[in-house]
Amino acid sequence: MTKRTPEQRLLLEQIKQVAEGLAKTFTPFCEIVVHDLLDPSHAVLAIHNNLSGREVGHPATELGLARIKDAEFEQVIANYPNSFADGRQVKSTSIGIKDSEGRYIAALCMNIDLTVFQGFQGMLNQFVDIQTEAPAKETFDAAGADAIRARIDQFAASMATTPRALKAEDRRVLVKELKAAGLLELRRAMEIVAAHLGVSRASVYSYAK
Known part of the structure; x- marks a missing residue:
């Protein structure tokens, strides 16, 4: 296991708490994942509202590896298109976490399953669809x-x-x-x-x- 400084351990623990709070707020539509970039081979440190099927100990993603290689890599990447292994469309946000030396040590990632909302959208579109005209104009709102x-x-x-x-x-x-x-x-x-x-x-x- 990669040796961590007290500061890095504290940051990782705090990020885990943030992840748990976000997960409770956005359950069940949003998966929250904490990546430990100090151990890329077993990067998934915590996962809540598991929608992707990953497990704690799974390796870092491409974004995580990019941050490990380049401390200047973009820190916040918000609302980018993604997909789960089964093809479900996802909207993702990834936030890189740096220590006091400017080194990426973790990432907090949020993955929203869009298929649920697309289903809602389809139902709402059907519900508000107006297909016929009334034989006479009718309004329930006062003029003006x-x-x-x-x-x-x-x-x-x-x-x-x-x-x-x-x-x-x-x-x-x-x-x-x-x-x-x-x-x-x-x-x-x-x-x-x-x-x-x-x-x-x-x-x-x-x-x-």
Whole structure:
């Protein structure tokens, strides 16, 4: 076994803890692997949510070997296409870990099985697919509702926030702008504004005074 410094041992142990936390967060869709690059022949130090069929003690991957050879190799490679041995499509991210001397000693890798999400996407696409036209135009939204929401979104964006995160004084300014623009005269305007801001209609009426 390769001799490790106290610093390297500590880093490896900390990376193992990070890997366990990530695995618990992203189970069961994301495989988390810790590679010990100080022992490339038995690099897989820990593996969680095992999707690839690998085991602890398996050798380093091509990325791991590249980092071992070149300390200047890219440290973070995010969202690159990959695949498991059975052909399943994977989105991977690999993060190289260096010690204080700038030497790669480990890699933390995340592999997301895309087939599950592709299945979800297919079902959602089928669910939202509209194939026929109604014999008469029908809408459940009040006329002008989109204009009101767009104006609110624009105002919130100018404040670098979201409509529901606006402060009370900002909501007051916004509602007065909506009133000045004539948007509060539209049918169900107060209800639409209240729903988009996440406040009561009574609050909107008070802002408009």
